[in-house]
Structure formats: structure tokens, C-alpha cells
Amino acid sequence: MEKAVIELLARRAGLDKALAEFPEDVAAAAEQASGAIARMKAPTDPRAEPWPPMRIGAGL
Amino acid sequence: MSELHWLTATEAAKAIAAREVSPVELTKALLERIGRLDPKLNVFIRLDAEAAMDAARAAEAEIAAGRRRGPLHGVPVGIKDIIDVAGLPTTCHSKILIDNVAAADAVCVARLRGAGAIVLGKLSTHEFAIGGPSLDLPWPPARNPWNPDHHPGGSSSGSGSGVAAGLFPMALGSDTGGSIRNPASACGIVGLKPTYGLVSRRGVFPLSFTLDHVGPLTRTVADNALMLDVIAGHDPLDPGSAASTAGHYASGLERGVRGLRIGFVRHFHETDLPAHPEVAAALESVARTLQGLGAEIRDVNLPTLGEFGAVNRVILQSEAWAIHGPWLRKRPGDYGQLARRRLLAGAFIGAGDYVQAARRRLEMIAAVEAALREVDLLLCASAMDPASRIDDAAETERTYPRQARTPFNVTGHPALAMMAGLSNNGLPLSVQFVGRNFAEATLFQVARAWERAGGTDEKHPSVM
Numbered sequence: 013m014e015k016a017v018i019e020l021l022a023r024r025a026g027l028d029k030a031l032a033e034f035p036e037d038v039a040a041a042a043e044q045a046s047g048a049i050a051r052m053k054a055p056t057d058p059r060a061e062p063w064p065p066m067r068i069g070a071g072l
Numbered sequence: 073m074s075e076l077h078w079l080t081a082t083e084a085a086k087a088i089a090a091r092e093v094s095p096v097e098l099t100k101a102l103l104e105r106i107g108r109l110d111p112k113l114n115v116f117i118r119l120d121a122e123a124a125m126d127a128a129r130a131a132e133a134e135i136a137a138g139r140r141r142g143p144l145h146g147v148p149v150g151i152k153d154i155i156d157v158a159g160l161p162t163t164c165h166s167k168i169l170i171d172n173v174a175a176a177d178a179v180c181v182a183r184l185r186g187a188g189a190i191v192l193g194k195l196s197t198h199e200f201a202i203g204g205p206s207l208d209l210p211w212p213p214a215r216n217p218w219n220p221d222h223h224p225g226g227s228s229s230g231s232g233s234g235v236a237a238g239l240f241p242m243a244l245g246s247d248t249g250g251s252i253r254n255p256a257s258a259c260g261i262v263g264l265k266p267t268y269g270l271v272s273r274r275g276v277f278p279l280s281f282t283l284d285h286v287g288p289l290t291r292t293v294a295d296n297a298l299m300l301d302v303i304a305g306h307d308p309l310d311p312g313s314a315a316s317t318a319g320h321y322a323s324g325l326e327r328g329v330r331g332l333r334i335g336f337v338r339h340f341h342e343t344d345l346p347a348h349p350e351v352a353a354a355l356e357s358v359a360r361t362l363q364g365l366g367a368e369i370r371d372v373n374l375p376t377l378g379e380f381g382a383v384n385r386v387i388l389q390s391e392a393w394a395i396h397g398p399w400l401r402k403r404p405g406d407y408g409q410l411a412r413r414r415l416l417a418g419a420f421i422g423a424g425d426y427v428q429a430a431r432r433r434l435e436m437i438a439a440v441e442a443a444l445r446e447v448d449l450l451l452c453a454s455a456m457d458p459a460s461r462i463d464d465a466a467e468t469e470r471t472y473p474r475q476a477r478t479p480f481n482v483t484g485h486p487a488l489a490m491m492a493g494l495s496n497n498g499l500p501l502s503v504q505f506v507g508r509n510f511a512e513a514t515l516f517q518v519a520r521a522w523e524r525a526g527g528t529d530e531k532h533p534s535v536m
Contacts, residue, residue, distance in 0.1 A: 018420075025420075048386050062431045
């Protein structure tokens with residue numbers, strides 16, 4: 013993720029203070045997030061529901 | 073009788089009921105051991121010795137009068153410091169909550185006290201159960217009693233270290249991505265993440281609402297079943313609580329494994345995250361032993377650890393951001409660096425990503441359910457490596473994510489980690505058993521068969 017994009021997203025999230033005091037931590041967090049999102053596969057069925065978020069035995 | 077500090081919870085409860093050991097004598101012995109060893113292990117954030125002794129004297133008086141509160145009467149327990157104990161701070165091992173005093177016991181603590189257990193104090197954790205092991209927090213990190221130069225796993229670090237070191241026979245932990253099973257693996261004890269919703273989370277500081285579980289850490293399988301019997305149960309005020317009627321978790325402990333079908337998820341440790349050779353050999357040894365005892369071992373395939381890990385991470389960090397966002401905006405410097413980095417990540421995950429993770433999660437639950445229709449339970453790795461040195465940040469960073477525990481936070485299935493053997497340098501190796509929802513009794517049955525065959529309950533750290 014580009015530095016300018018990280019800064020834009022961080023400011024939009026209200027993280028001005030973190031950005032000023034811990035810019036490397038903010039950048040590392042953004043990389044973690046984009047890495048996890050990139051590794052996640054899309055559901056195989058386009059009609060797959062996300063709800064309920066967690067209920068035992070509620071698999072497809 | 074064993075030395076008092078090595079009594080299991082079951083043995084201690086029995087000896088107390090028979091008036092062979094008094095709760096005062098047991099609590100005193102443990103407090104003396106804590107005084108001697110805790111400066112090396114950093115298990116406690118807050119030791120509540122005076123209240124523990126008061127409770128022990130009350131328990132002794134009750135026994136003398138012929139009254140027994142429950143199956144844990146007079147048995148000491150340690151509580152992870154993200155779980156509320158009335159009148160004590162719940163700091164989550166963080167400067168953020170350093171003055172946060174709990175008004176009431178968490179439901180799981182109230183249930184333990186109702187069964188007669190004696191609360192010794194609050195135990196070290198990774199900051200907010202996510203940032204650790206860290207050296208930049210108000211309290212030092214817990215250390216591994218098998219070798220204090222090594223980490224004890226986490227985030228329930230004090231729970232794992234203290235149980236393994238004989239500071240108390242049982243502890244409460246929490247598990248959002250493996251935080252009960254990691255210290256159980258690193259410290260060579262038994263840790264259970266119960267089925268999602270089986271144990272109330274009310275009074276436990278949340279990390280991720282749909283991934284959080286509360287469960288027991290003990291030195292034996294029988295103690296784990298005993299503790300689960302006490303803490304499990306429906307809580308109408310916990311929105312994730314399940315209405316399970318399961319119980320009597322120790323009922324099948326000695327039934328053995330003959331005829332059980334066990335699915336071995338080899339790809340977790342063979343191809344997804346190739347394990348340290350000693351870990352791989354230990355897993356094969358457990359499988360062979362159970363086969364020798366009459367179980368049928370079959371290979372089973374599930375989604376990869378990479379896929380499970382990504383879904384876990386997106387859900388966990390999104391939900392944690394909802395909790396920590398306000399503090400991260402105003403007080404980012406009051407977090408340790410590891411927690412700050414991990415919790416800030418949620419700010420960069422979109423709502424659409426979170427929904428995608430929730431949709432994919434249901435498919436993953438379906439995949440594990442399908443596997444568990446063909447077998448009675450699963451056997452797989454827990455940690456891919458023995459615990460690294462605590463001062464080797466790079467090695468800890470490399471090995472900590474090399475694990476197979478997060479899949480079962482994503483799916484909610486019960487999962488138990490325990491010792492599989494010892495490495496050449498004397499550190500615990502681990503195995504994980506995973507069951508059908510609410511089938512903890514079957515997990516305990518298989519875990520007990522391995523414990524008996526492997527003699528894992530007889531192995532204690534010698535350095536102490």
C-alpha cells in the first residue's frame with residue numbers, strides 16, 4: 013500500500029495522533045490488513061450469506 | 073500423596089473432602105511456592121494472597137462443619153487478567169486499563185467460586201490478549217517454567233506458566249486465535265477451547281466478539297473436564313451463549329479409543345506450514361499410539377491454514393478495531409508496540425472485507441462439519457515449533473504464527489491442545505484434538521487415552 017494511501021486512510025479513521033507519533037506502526041498495520049485481505053478467498057457461491065455472524069452449527 | 077503443589081485439582085478436591093488436606097494448608101503451600109518462583113516466571117499481575125487465605129479459612133470451616141460447596145471446594149485457581157474478579161483491577165496487562173477495578177465477578181469466576189474454588193489472583197496475558205510477548209508493558213511478560221529463557225505461549229501466558237510450574241492446579245484463559253491452546257502447547261499442559269458459546273463471556277474483556285472463547289487450563293485431562301463441568305452453561309445475558317444440554321464431561325474418560333474414527337489433518341503440518349521435524353515426529357507418534365489402542369486413523373483435508381488465518385485475521389481485527397478505535401485515536405502511546413500494530417490494522421479493513429470474511433467463514437464451518445460427519449474427531453498440529461527464546465523477537469515473530477489453532481476459532485468447534493512429548497532440548501511439543509460441536513466429552517476421552525499411554529501428566533518442569 014502506498015504511503016499516501018496509508019496516510020489518507022489513517023486520517024479518515026481519525027488516527028492523526030498515531031500517524032504523527034508512530035508512523036511505522038501505522039504503516040505496519042496497514043500492511044498487515046492488506047495482506048490478510050489479499051489472502052482471503054471469495055466465497056464459492058455468490059449467494060452465500062454472511063448472517064448470522066456466528067452460530068454453532070450454522071454452516072452451509 | 074504427591075507434594076501439595078503437584079496435586080491435581082481432582083486429587084486436591086478429594087483430599088480436602090476426606091479431610092486429608094486442609095484448604096489452608098494447600099493455599100499456604102502454593103503461596104509459598106508462588107513467593108519463591110514468581111519473581112522468575114512473572115505469572116501474576118496481582119496476587120490476592122490475603123483474600124485467598126480468608127477464602128481458604130472459610131472453606132476449611134465449612135468442611136469442618138460438614139458442608140461442601142461443590143466439586144472444587146478449597147481448590148485454588150488463577151484467573152487471566154482480562155476476566156473480571158470483583159474488587160480487583162482487570163488491566164488486560166495494559167496501561168490503558170491500569171485503574172479499571174471490576175465491580176463484579178465474571179460469570180465463569182462466579183461459577184468457580186460457587187463450586188468452592190479459591191481465587192489466588194490475576195495472571196499475565198498478552199496486552200488485551202493480542203500484543204505479546206512484549207517487554208514494553210507495565211508488567212513483564214510471563215516466562216516458560218520448562219526454561220525461563222523461552223516464552224510460555226500466549227495470550228493466556230500466566231495461566232499456562234503457572235499451571236505448568238505448580239503454582240496452582242487450574243486456571244482460566246481465553247482463546248480468540250489460539251490463546252488457551254498456545255500456552256498449553258508451549259508449557260506442556262492441557263488447554264481447551266470449548267465449543268463457541270458453551271462458556272459465558274460475560275465479564276471477560278472482549279477482543280473479537282464472534283471469535284472469543286473462555287476455557288480451562290490444567291495439568292491433566294480429568295481436571296480439564298472437571299473444570300469445564302463447573303464453568304459451562306447457558307447465560308441468557310451473553311448474546312453468543314448456546315443452549316447446550318451437554319455436561320458430565322468426565323463420564324467417558326476411561327473408555328479408551330477402540331472403534332473411534334480419527335481424522336488426521338496432515339496437510340496442516342506437512343504442506344501448509346511445514347513443522348519442525350520433532351513436532352512432526354511427535355504427531356506421528358500420537359497417531360500411531362492411538363491406532364495401536366484401537367482407533368482408526370484416516371487422512372482428512374480441510375481448507376488451508378493460510379485461508380483460515382486470513383479469515384480469522386480480517387474478522388478479529390475488524391471487531392477489535394470497533395472496541396479499541398477510540399483509545400487508539402486518543403492514546404496510541406499507552407499501548408505496547410505489538411498490540412498497537414495489531415489493533416491499528418482494523419482501521420484499514422473495509423466493511424465489505426468483513427462481510428466477505430463472514431461469508432467465507434460459513435463455508436469453512438461447512439467444510440469442517442462435513443469432515444466431522446465422516447470421523448468422530450480430528451487430530452492435527454497445534455504449534456509447529458517448540459517455544460522460542462523470549463528475547464529473540466525475530467524468532468518469536470517467525471514461529472508464533474506457525475500454528476493450526478485459528479481454524480477452530482473461525483468454525484467454533486471445540487479444540488484441545490496438550491503435550492505430545494518433549495524436544496531434544498527439553499521443551500514441550502504438542503498435539504491438538506478437535507471435536508464435533510458440544511462433543512467435548514469425546515475430546516476428553518481421546519485426550520485421556522493419549523495422556524495415559526504417553527504419560528504426559530507425569531512430566532513436570534525440573535528446573536523449578
